[in-house]
Amino acid sequence: MMKIAVLHSALRTAILAAGLSIALSQVVRADDFQAKLLYCKTCHGLSGQGYHGYYPMPRLAGQQPQYLENQLRAFIEHRRRNAIMANVAHALSPSMLSALAHHFRDLNPPPLGGGSRGDIATGRRMYEEGLPESNVPACSACHGPDARGQDQIPRLAGQLPDYFYSKLVNWSAERGQDSSMPDSSAVMGPTSHNLTKSQIAAVAAYVSGLR
Amino acid sequence: MKRVWPKLVILAILCSPVSSWAGSSIAASVRNCTWCHGTGAQGYTVAPRLAGQRSLYIEAQLRGYAAHIRDNPLSKQYMWSAAANLRTDTVRDLADYFASLPPKTAHDGHWGLAARGQAIYLQGIPEANIAACLACHGPAGQGVREIPRLGGLSYFYMKRRLQEWGQGYHSAPMSPMPLVASTLGPDEIEALASYLSFVR
Numbered sequence: 001m002m003k004i005a006v007l008h009s010a011l012r013t014a015i016l017a018a019g020l021s022i023a024l025s026q027v028v029r030a031d032d033f034q035a036k037l038l039y040c041k042t043c044h045g046l047s048g049q050g051y052h053g054y055y056p057m058p059r060l061a062g063q064q065p066q067y068l069e070n071q072l073r074a075f076i077e078h079r080r081r082n083a084i085m086a087n088v089a090h091a092l093s094p095s096m097l098s099a100l101a102h103h104f105r106d107l108n109p110p111p112l113g114g115g116s117r118g119d120i121a122t123g124r125r126m127y128e129e130g131l132p133e134s135n136v137p138a139c140s141a142c143h144g145p146d147a148r149g150q151d152q153i154p155r156l157a158g159q160l161p162d163y164f165y166s167k168l169v170n171w172s173a174e175r176g177q178d179s180s181m182p183d184s185s186a187v188m189g190p191t192s193h194n195l196t197k198s199q200i201a202a203v204a205a206y207v208s209g210l211r
Numbered sequence: 212m213k214r215v216w217p218k219l220v221i222l223a224i225l226c227s228p229v230s231s232w233a234g235s236s237i238a239a240s241v242r243n244c245t246w247c248h249g250t251g252a253q254g255y256t257v258a259p260r261l262a263g264q265r266s267l268y269i270e271a272q273l274r275g276y277a278a279h280i281r282d283n284p285l286s287k288q289y290m291w292s293a294a295a296n297l298r299t300d301t302v303r304d305l306a307d308y309f310a311s312l313p314p315k316t317a318h319d320g321h322w323g324l325a326a327r328g329q330a331i332y333l334q335g336i337p338e339a340n341i342a343a344c345l346a347c348h349g350p351a352g353q354g355v356r357e358i359p360r361l362g363g364l365s366y367f368y369m370k371r372r373l374q375e376w377g378q379g380y381h382s383a384p385m386s387p388m389p390l391v392a393s394t395l396g397p398d399e400i401e402a403l404a405s406y407l408s409f410v411r
Contacts, residue, residue, distance in 0.1 A: 039394070041390070042342040053346050054348060055346060084343050087334050091338045
């Protein structure tokens with residue numbers, strides 16, 4: 001009887017230890033996380049506000065975690081084409097990827113701005129009403145009236161206008177690049193084709209100033 | 212008389228770049244710069260090449276010296292006083308002038324390190340949290356706006372600047388360079404400075 005009890009408790013300890021070690025391996029060490037975060041902020045700005053380098057580096061502050069997580073996975077799987085971010089994302093463990101995606105949600109620096117002022121009123125109208133004659137739905141229908149997005153639909157408020165512009169102009173060349181793995185980027189395909197470049201610039205100018 | 216004309220024509224051609232600036236207010240300022248930065252502004256010993264540098268970058272740095280923001284030892288020693296009394300329009304004219312000169316490539320790094328430097332420049336080292344330089348400085352090190360051109364700058368200049376950021380010196384407000392340089396070890400700095408010295 002005693003023997004069975006000892007065996008039982010040893011077994012429980014072993015199971016506990018195994019469970020604990022799995023849990024530990026999935027947790028991101030705090031200093032690793034801080035170092036990786038600084039690495040993100042090297043390009044995306046110390047408050048995640050975005051940065052104008054040779055290429056525009058998008059604002060991550062306030063972004064939807066689900067969207068960020070999806071994009072990092074898309075870089076890794078080459079569904080989203082970007083040489084720099086493919087390298088960056090490949091070095092992230094799944095738990096690090098998730099931890100980073102959630103970090104930026106609570107940052108709220110003021111927008112960098114930089115859109116053309118003349119475009120803002122046009123952009124606002126298109127954002128709120130769409131363009132019925134071009135079959136473009138209102139952006140607000142999915143991205144929300146305040147442009148903060150939801151779940152896998154990205155926040156657009158405060159985004160760098162040149163980033164926004166280049167993403168929409170190049171949508172089908174950058175997103176959904178693996179036909180065997182279709183993703184939610186397909187939703188934006190037709191709309192990106194139905195907008196002219198000047199219309200894209202107008203919406204970019206409007207959302208870039210939203211907080 | 213017949214013999215004088217060809218000589219005059221040659222003299223006129225030789226002097227034309229100088230004469231076009233001789234009458235302007237910045238001619239003297241250009242001469243002050245080129246005493247150290249080289250007569251063709253291609254850099255000389257510790258003074259970096261200015262030819263082909265981004266004009267907005269030169270402007271920002273000159274303002275930074277005058278405001279004592281860029282604070283590494285050689286900047287303090289030479290550039291704080293050099294930039295102290297420049298008028299705003301002179302700063303802009305000097306920046307535009309040096310940006311318009313065609314840059315020459317330094318070719319003074321270690322050739323054997325260039326391939327590793329190129330890999331770091333283009334891809335970074337994500338596992339070590341080292342960012343890819345091209346995101347800000349462009350695929351050929353050409354720079355843009357107030358972000359400097361790096362391609363072809365001398366090995367010794369690039370090496371020293373990268374070391375100085377790591378040591379805590381400043382360049383411009385909001386510059387990500389202190390953060391970037393803090394991740395670079397001596398080997399990475401050697402490789403990057405070598406690679407960039409060969410970039411056209």
